[in-house]
Amino acid sequence: MLGILSAGIAPGLALLSYFYLKDQYESEPFSMVFKTFIFGALLVFPIMFVQYVFDAENILQSNLISAYLSSSLLEEFFKWFILLSVIYPHVTFDEPYDGIVYGASVSLGFATVENIFYLFTLGIEHAIGRALLPVSSHALFGVIMGYYIGKGKFSATSNKKWIIISLFAPFFLHGTYDYILITMENWLYFMVPFMIFLWWLGLKKAKQARVLSAHYNGKITSINETFHQ
Template structure:
């Protein structure tokens, strides 16, 4: 069990540490980041319950529904809700890059507990594949969500446009990820380029968020 717990949580913590250490200005309090990670982990239970109800009571057979609504929209909305209502107004969220940290944190909390349950059910031999695909993809969905939330919070114009994108863009990406898994027999042929694109996009958002933070810090110094 210790091996499963370690293998289940290690990829999430490693990815969170990577994005956390990319914060080149005021690093976020570890307690606040951990609390956000814990919130994300707790989301597994209500999401699993709602998905179970949708599957057993309504019995939707559509691959599009299962990928984009049951998985993509539901999971990303609840993560977005936590970010917006529990983190967005927090005093520690004081520069654009912080959105990346908290977005990755809530997503990786969710992905880590989900990963532990999966490994308990199906075995430790799936640990590497889970780390490379579901855990990494959740981290990147969170990074992209956090980038637009951070941009929205510190933008003087079009605030709600950025907040809308912070929800819509991860839903589309998450839905696409699940749709590939559900509908493609040789899904690795599409998943491999999709994950390359997702990493490219996520790291690009990290770079842009750091640039936004640099400009924000400079403007504060000369205010």
């Protein structure tokens, strides 16, 4: 049991630590990051219940609808809702890169609890595969969501556009990920290039967020220096 818990938790904490430590300016309060992680973890239970009802009642019989609605939209919407309602207005969300940290945190909270459940069901021998695919993909969906939420909060214009994209970009990517798993017979041949693309995109957005934070902090410094002259 301890081995399964460790294997289930370790990938999420490792990925969260990576994106957290990439914050080049004021690091986010650990308590707020942990709170966001817990919110994501708690989302597993109502979402799994709704998905169970969908399956039991055969509400979503199409693979396409199942991939994009039952899994992707349901999960990404609630993660997006947590970020928008709890994190977006919070005082600690004070630079664009913070969206990356909180986006990864809420997603990895969800992915970690889901991962533990799957490992208890399937066995610890699946730990590496789940770390490389479901856990890391959730982290990257969260990074992309957080990037656009951060861009929306700190952009002078088009705020609503970026907020909308912050939901639909991870929704589309997550749905595509699930559709490959559900429908492709030789899914690994499609999943490997998709995951390479997803890592490239996620790291690119994290880098862009750091650049935005640098510009934002530079402007704040300039304003403070002007004010104190």
